[in-house]
Amino acid sequence: MELERDKSAVIIEMVKTDIIGKSNKNHILRITHMKRQNIYPFSSISLKLTADALEWLSGTTTDNAGNEIRHIDIFSGLLKEMRTTAGYDGSFRRPLNLKPSQAQFSEIGLAERWKLGRKKMHNILSRMEDAGLVEIFNSRIGSAITFSSVTSWETPDKSVSDGEINEK
Numbered sequence: 478m479e480l481e482r483d484k485s486a487v488i489i490e491m492v493k494t495d496i497i498g499k500s501n502k503n504h505i506l507r508i509t510h511m512k513r514q515n516i517y518p519f520s521s522i523s524l525k526l527t528a529d530a531l532e533w534l535s536g537t538t539t540d541n542a543g544n545e546i547r548h549i550d551i552f553s554g555l556l557k558e559m560r561t562t563a564g565y566d567g568s569f570r571r572p573l574n575l576k577p578s579q580a581q582f583s584e585i586g587l588a589e590r591w592k593l594g595r596k597k598m599h600n601i602l603s604r605m606e607d608a609g610l611v612e613i614f615n616s617r618i619g620s621a622i623t624f625s626s627v628t629s630w631e632t633p634d635k636s637v638s639d640g641e642i643n644e645k
Contacts, residue, residue, distance in 0.1 A: 518561045519630040526626055530608040538601060540592040551591060551601060552610060555580060559624055561632055573619045577637060580622050 526534070534552060537545040558566075558580035565572040566581040573581050588598035602622075605611045612623040629638045 516557055518557070518559055519632050521631040522556070522627060523629045524626045525628050527609050530610050530626060533604060533608045533610075538593070538597070541594065542592060544592075546591060546593075548601070552605065554590070555582070555587075555611070555622060556624065558582065559627070561630060561637065569619060571618050573621050575621060576623075578624045578627050580624075582620055582622055584620065 534549045536548050538548065538551075540546055560566070560575045560579055561577055563574070563576050565574055569581050569583070575581060584595050584598050584602065587593075587602075588595045591598065593601070602611070602613055606613050610624070610626045612625045614621045614623070629636065631637075
């Protein structure tokens with residue numbers, strides 16, 4: 478257990494974390510005191526992570542210039558786009574009607590942002606999905622990601638729990 482606690486503390490350097498519970502192989506993290514709160518759509522978030530997800534998040538990948546990128550940074554970058562209320566993402570040419578805990582994305586856009594090839598970005602997203610961090614939905618109109626590892630979050634206005642996320 479101590480190794481797992483140390484691993485979670487290392488990978489989530491941007492936040493203060495406390496493991497608040499453990500069920501089977503899942504770890505529940507409560508992340509609070511988000512630095513630069515204005516870039517996240519929430520002030521606090523809880524994630525349910527498998528050991529596989531923790532291991533993947535602690536890893537790195539290499540961009541086109543040979544620089545290391547931490548997986549937690551890529552996941553965090555996606556979390557910044559997560560909707561906390563239902564609605565459309567107006568930053569896309571073909572906006573999707575998203576539910577809370579979803580975000581619209583483009584593999585090409587993410588690849589350019591992180592200076593990766595599109596195929597490498599596709600593989601990273603697939604690995605996130607395999608680890609249970611996200612669920613990906615692709616269509617001819619656009620792509621959406623559901624943060625299946627998110628169990629609750631708080632905004633300055635309200636708190637949203639797991640049951641409310643799954644209802645919407």
